[in-house]
Amino acid sequence: MKNTVTICFTNNKGGSGKSTTCSNVGAAMARTGRKVLLVDGDMQLNLSLSFFTEEEVLSMAENQKNLYYGVTRQEDLSDYIVHTRYDNLDLIPSSTLMSSIEYELFTKWQREFILRKGLQKIKESGEYDFILIDAPPTLGGWVMNILCASDYVLVPVEASPWGMFGLANMFDFLNHVRELVPSLEVMGIVVTKADGRKGYFRQTMETLRDMEGIRLMESVIRVDSNIEWAQDNSAPVVEYKHSSRSAKEYTALAEEVIRNAGGKREY
Ligand SMILES: Nc1ncnc2c1ncn2[C@@H]1O[C@H](COP(=O)(O)OP(=O)(O)OP(=O)(O)O)[C@@H](O)[C@H]1O
Numbered sequence: 015m016k017n018t019v020t021i022c023f024t025n026n027k028g029g030s031g032k033s034t035t036c037s038n039v040g041a042a043m044a045r046t047g048r049k050v051l052l053v054d055g056d057m058q059l060n061l062s063l064s065f066f067t068e069e070e071v072l073s074m075a076e077n078q079k080n081l082y083y084g085v086t087r088q089e090d091l092s093d094y095i096v097h098t099r100y101d102n103l104d105l106i107p108s109s110t111l112m113s114s115i116e117y118e119l120f121t122k123w124q125r126e127f128i129l130r131k132g133l134q135k136i137k138e139s140g141e142y143d144f145i146l147i148d149a150p151p152t153l154g155g156w157v158m159n160i161l162c163a164s165d166y167v168l169v170p171v172e173a174s175p176w177g178m179f180g181l182a183n184m185f186d187f188l189n190h191v192r193e194l195v196p197s198l199e200v201m202g203i204v205v206t207k208a209d210g211r212k213g214y215f216r217q218t219m220e221t222l223r224d225m226e227g228i229r230l231m232e233s234v235i236r237v238d239s240n241i242e243w244a245q246d247n248s249a250p251v252v253e254y255k256h257s258s259r260s261a262k263e264y265t266a267l268a269e270e271v272i273r274n275a276g277g278k279r280e281y
């Protein structure tokens with residue numbers, strides 16, 4: 015039976031490229047024949063909007079077909095999966111109601127593990143090679159849930175002065191979560207929105223390389239306006255414009271992620 019690997023994309027810094035990276039790594043994996051389930055863990059709905067129009071996402075909210083209902087009802091999340099228009103790529107959409115998820119979880123027994131339990135049957139079924147979870151830009155109990163449901167965490171960092179600020183705090187938080195779930199591994203940092211022409215980019219890379227005990231992914235995602243055009247068309251750039259630079263960079267990143275997840279995954 016297949017061993018499903020769960021990876022979350024986390025950084026409390028907003029706009030660091032979590033949703034863009036999650037959607038494109040997932041889409042690139044799916045193009046190689048891996049079966050992928052994406053989970054939109056953010057009330058901003060950006061991962062859902064990477065595959066569906068606003069009307070479609072709102073209609074899924076009306077039908078109560080989204081993560082908020084699955085988690086608050088503590089149900090098996092298999093019933094909340096929708097197919098995207100791409101082969102091998104499914105999604106559990108989010109809802110704006112996720113804004114109150116911290117409050118909803120507060121009184122629940124073993125509240126850190128509700129998402130993990132909801133995904134358990136899907137993992138056990140072995141239907142998916144990868145489950146990729148997009149986290150919101152926070153570090154509270156809900157992100158704790160996302161981390162506790164994951165085998166690996168990947169941290170997208172924007173190559174900018176403020177992109178680096180607060181990173182140490184986040185790694186402290188990750189270390190606390192690892193006390194609860196020792197099997198959680200930090201796969202590494204992936205630098206996004208890089209502009210190779212700027213000296214600051216080179217300085218960012220040097221600073222990140224010097225961070226002790228943290229792996230820097232080899233793939234770097236550079237600034238590319240095709241990413242925004244793709245998002246405007248409810249598509250990941252690897253599908254919208256497969257020949258673009260960022261599509262190639264995300265394809266390389268997906269291959270690197272698959273290689274790095276090899277320890278927990280048999281092919
Ligand atoms: N490589 C890139 N080139 C150009 N624009 C990019 C690139 N990556 C991301 N963006 C843009 O930057 C913005 C933030 O990206 P994204 O939404 O992926 O970040 P995020 O970390 O998920 O944000 P949040 O913390 O709000 O969830 C988006 O408008 C996106 O279109």
Ligand SMILES: [Mg+2]
Pocket residue numbers: 032033034056058060148149150
């Ligand atoms: Mg996001």
